[in-house]
Amino acid sequence: MASTSGEEASFHTSFTLVSGTPPPVSFVVRVVTTNIIMSPRGPDPTSATAAGLALVEYRRWKKEQDKLAKIMQDLPGVPTKIEFTDIKRATRNFHDTMKLGKGGFGAVYRCTLPASASRTGEPMEVAVNKFLAEVSIINRLRHKNIVPLLGWSYHKGVPALVYEYMTNGSLDQHLFRRREEDATISQWDTRYNIVRDIATGLHYVHHEHEPMVLHRDFKASNIMLDSTFRARLGDFGIACTVAANKSYVTGIAGTFGYIGPDYATTGKATRKTDIYAFGVLILEVVTGKKNTDVQPDDDHITDWVWRLHRQGILLQAVDNNILTAGAGDIILIDDEARRLLLLGLACTNPNPSNRPTMVEVVQIIKKLASTPQVPLERPAFVWPLQD
Template sequence: MYTLLVLLHASIWILELSVVVVDARLLLESPIYSPSLAPDPPFITSMPAFSPDIAEGRSKHHLFPNRKLVIAFSTTLGAIIVIFFLLCWLFCRKKIKKMEDDGFHSSDGLKGLALSQFVGKYSSFRKSSQKRSLIVTVMDFKKLEVATNNFRESEILGQGGFGCVYKAQFDDKSYGAVKRLDGGSQDAKKEFETEIALLSKIQHPNIITLLGYCIHEETKMLVYELMENGSLDSQLHGSSHGSALTWHIRMKIALDAARGLEYLHEHCNPQVIHRDLKSSNILLDSNLNAKLSDFGLAIQDGLENRNNIKLSGTLGYVAPEYLLDGKLTDKSDVYAFGVVLLELILGRKPVEKLAQAQCQSIVTWAMPQLTDRSKLPSIVDPVIRDTMDLKHLYQVAAVAVLCVQPEPSYRPLITDVLHSLVPLVPMELGGTLRLPHKYPSAHQDS
């Protein structure tokens, strides 16, 4: 605004100056102006004489037409200048308003950083970045040190392939989980970048929330919302052996995971394939709501040739076509979901060691018994055995069998899986099932 006022004053000054010049010129050419009355300039020794007739002729035939022409020209020039600066001002206002509407923010190392400023360093991000992204907060390393008690071992929540996850308590008494990635391997860097690029564009109740990130020398950190009940893997296969997870709670967890996966497959554009879905990447909050996490291996359709992707994942969850032929589709995630569903029903790990050099997958072991109604109840996790309607058990087993089919085309879409699970989850837990009085209430399940 200040610049505009300066320019406007300048245009008015130019207009006034041109009027002054015209007035001066008119005065010099006026017949009442007598050269004899004016002092001679010291550097002029002689001046041609002009007759009164000639001067009078100039005043009549030359002065007044020039005056009208100069005044018109000066007025037009001043108007053009004013209009020009007015248009510039309107253009600047429109551009500023557009920037504000598009959500541009100034960068601040401690308060926040727009994703576009961060991903500009990575060409792989620019191909998939959307017009509008959430704000990814840049965390200060010293504050993360304080929040985690200097990354004390007692604050460790879990450990992954590239580092540990620490519990953090911040100054405002809020909590978070800090995943610390030590080392600078290319795989670790790529997963770090992918995680930020994806989670900064995703908001869903069943997908983990990324609170921020930090880069300190060779150490990179991701900060998530804290999930108080840890992972599904630790609940099922840890010291409690799934004792806190009733049948209805397990079905709710399966439904939550299916909803998160459906969002990735059906509502993200381009489609996102998680590629590492497993029980340890399904986290549970204080109310046992499930959220998908760990998107470091996820890919977006269209970014690269999915038939020629480096094999990644966890043994026991990897689909056969991806393991053997390298073919990756959304049905690969459906296979992994089927394995998680078997873990919830049977309480067994995805791969169990039989001998020193021999292992057996849960799919190979369970498939012959899942389709036999006389055998199925006996292989259910003892913690929940005889606590469910057998009809519901058979339905869930049938869904799991379809999900782990060797041929991808025989597997259902995750949307179909979701619709199959909704009627098996009590209304109080997010489904449509009305519990009869003879079964435990949803409140007791929780």
């Protein structure tokens, strides 16, 4: 790596998302690269020191990445390594013509791996994610509603995880950017099943998996849809495990609009902070609106839906694009929509102690428990928190 004299030495981390489809193997790639940028500003007695520190930092980072890659090879359940050259070749060296779009962590590409790169030797749709820290969690998760890890790749300090490719992309692409070909998302059954699938996946990481996993970034763009629009929870990049004798992890993470008042106040992530985000997501699925894309007088989707609930016109929140086939269909949709809207409000109760658990949530969605009782007036946030 060449160095340049200068007053400034800074590290810039960039993320590249790479996506692909058949034939014969398709995938999405997210890799991380680190570049050291030094701006020449003429002679300066501190420039050599700055450059030296930058070089030392880079070497330390590179050594850690190599060590982590070695650890990843030894982790139980992690599949075969996929050569980075196959990924690079499949994306035509990440050429613009292969680009599908741009996500939160960079560009998304469409590409095809040869069958020889597949562990089965047969066509396989996959997705590749750069987060090495994520592997310690995701490699142990086995559930039909969680995007499965299939393999990994590593090149010059750049790690990547390989996931199954979800044909219909992420939920936000269909829910908020409606196109004529997105008629499936206008079917009520599709939306109800999406909520059920997400709830089942969250129940698994909260109550079935040991140790417990907190996702910490529940949102529509992290819900992936397969070819039949069944939903799977993805992107565990900032997820964390919680020890059996502990109920929270300190440190705010996540996305604006999905963070509850308790999380913002305490900085402690718990099951109930994931449930708040899940409640926001329920309201988005039923209404077809982003959590901040509501009426001018309302700052957030919870403000709007709770106001309609107070006025006795809750069902006016249901997306007008929902398709109905007949009178009986309308009655069913009204009943299920009311159930989900009230569940969404219950999950976003400002006070975490009053939110349902994921055990209760799944029972409500499966109609094994009654629709939650939600007060007409949204409760005030109580501080300090009540157990």
